[in-house]
Amino acid sequence: MKLKRSSRLVDMTAYLLRHPQQVISLSYFSERYQSAKSSISEDLTIIKENFESQEIGRLQTQAGAAGGVCYMPYMGLEEVERLLSTLRQQMTQKNRLLPGGYLYMTDLLGKPDYINAIGRLIASVFINEKLDAVMTMETKGIPLAYAVASQRSIPVVIVRRSSKVTEGSTVSINYISGSSKRIQTMVLPRRSLKENARVLIVDDFMKAGGTMKGMTSMIQEFGAEVAGMAVLVETKEEQPKLVDRYVSLLKLTIPDRQETPIIENGNVYDWLPKQHVNPTKVETKDQA
C-alpha cells in the first residue's frame, strides 16, 4: 500500500513498538509503504526524536544501503521514579506482612500494567548487554521474566522445583536455600539452554539469595553465562547475600513489632546506564 507520511508514522510507530530489539531494514519499510528510503529515513528521524523526548525508548539506526533501525525500550528517569514511588506506596500498606518475613505482593504482581513497567525498567538496565534468554524460578517470577523478555524478544526459561511429564528430560541440581539452609532441588529441561548463551536471571523476591545462587549454578551446568541478575524486592536484613552484582528495584525492612514494612529504593539507580546507547546517525536529508 502507498501511505502518506501521517499514516506511515502511525504504522511505523506501532510496528517498532511490537518488534523491540529487532533490526528492521529500511528496505522493509520502503516496500511496506511503497515509499522512497529517503522518506522513510525522514519518518524515522521524527519517530526517533519523539521516542527520545517522550522517553518511550531509543531508536538505533544504521546508515547505508543495508541500513536498518532497531527500537530499544528505555525508561526515562522520571518514569522510573514514578514507578518506584507507586510501588513503595503500595507495598507499605498495612496487612502486607506475612509470617516468616514475607511480603504479600500477589495483588501487585497480578497487575500487567505494573509488571510490564517493571519489565521495561529491568530491560533498561541491561540495554547495552547482549542477552540470549531470561531465566526465573517458578512461580512468582514468571510474569516479570516474560515482561523483561518481551522487551528484548528473547525466550524465557523456567526453572522448576521438580520435573514434569510435559517437559521431557531434565537436568537437576541441588542447592542450599540461603535462609532455611536446607538442601533443595531445581530442574530445567535439557533443551532449554544452549551453550554460551548469555542469561539474565530475574526474580520477584530475594532474601539471602540462595535461589539466585542456585540458578547461577544451573546456568554453569549448561555451559552458559550469567549476563546479570535482577530482583524486584530484596530484604535489607539478610546480609551478606550469597550473590553479588545483582540489581534490586526495592529494599524491604521489617521493623520489630510493627505492622508496616519499610520499603526503600534498591540499588537500581547505580545500574541504570547514563550513556545508554552509542551515538547513532540516521541516513537522512534535513527534516522537512
Next chain:
Amino acid sequence: MKLKRSSRLVDMTAYLLRHPQQVISLSYFSERYQSAKSSISEDLTIIKENFESQEIGRLQTQAGAAGGVCYMPYMGLEEVERLLSTLRQQMTQKNRLLPGGYLYMTDLLGKPDYINAIGRLIASVFINEKLDAVMTMETKGIPLAYAVASQRSIPVVIVRRSSKVTEGSTVSINYISGSSKRIQTMVLPRRSLKENARVLIVDDFMKAGGTMKGMTSMIQEFGAEVAGMAVLVETKEEQPKLVDRYVSLLKLTIPDRQETPIIENGNVYDWLPKQHVNPTKVETKDQA
C-alpha cells in the same frame, strides 16, 4: 509541550498501544500536547483509520465534551491464520510427543513473541465482553494469562496446587482431574477475587477439562462469574469434555504408533466476532 501533528501522531500511537482498553479523554491529549481538541480529534481519525486498515486494533471514540478514546486490541483474520499456521507447523515437528499423550511446548511457550500474539488473539475473541480478571492454574498457563490480561489492563489471578507462605489466607477446593479421575486440590488467596467479578479462564492445554471445570467451581466459590474459557491446545481424543463453551486455538490428535502429532485449528474461528465493535463516530472536522 506543544507538538506538531507528526510528533503528536507518534506519541499518541505509542500512548494508546501502552494503555489498551482504557478510556482516555480528549482533554488529556489536548493538555498533553497543548493543542485544540479539534486537532486531537483529527489526529485520532488518522490513527483510527490506520489501526483498522493495518489491523492493529480498534479505536472506539465517544463524542462530546466528555468524549474520549479507547484502544481495543484486535487481531485481523490474516494475522490469525498466519499465527495459527506457524504454531501448527512448530508443533508438528518430531520429538514433541511425550509419554502420557502430552506435547512438548515449553520452547514455544517460552517465546514472548508467540505468547503475546496468542494473547492478542484470545483478547480479540472477547473484545465485546466485560472482563474483570483473567484466571489460570500454575504454571504453564501463566504467561498466556498475562498476555491476555495485558491487552485488557486487568489483573491475573493464579490458582495453585497448594498454598504458599507468601499468599496469606486461601480458599481451597477439591476437584476431579478429568483424565486420571483423581481427587486434586486447588487454592486461591482470599483477596484474589471480588464478588460478581467477570473472569476469563485461560490455560495452555486441555485434555478432559477437569482443571478448567475446577476453576469454574473456584470462581463460583468466590461468588464471581465465568465470562469465558480459552485454551491454546485441546486434545481431540478425550470426548466429551467436562466443560463446554470454551475457545480452543488448536486441536491435537496423537495417531497410533506414529511419532508426529496432528495439529488442526481449534474452534477459534467460530468465536471471533465478525462485527467486533459497535459503529463509532469521531467528533471531528473533515480530515486535512
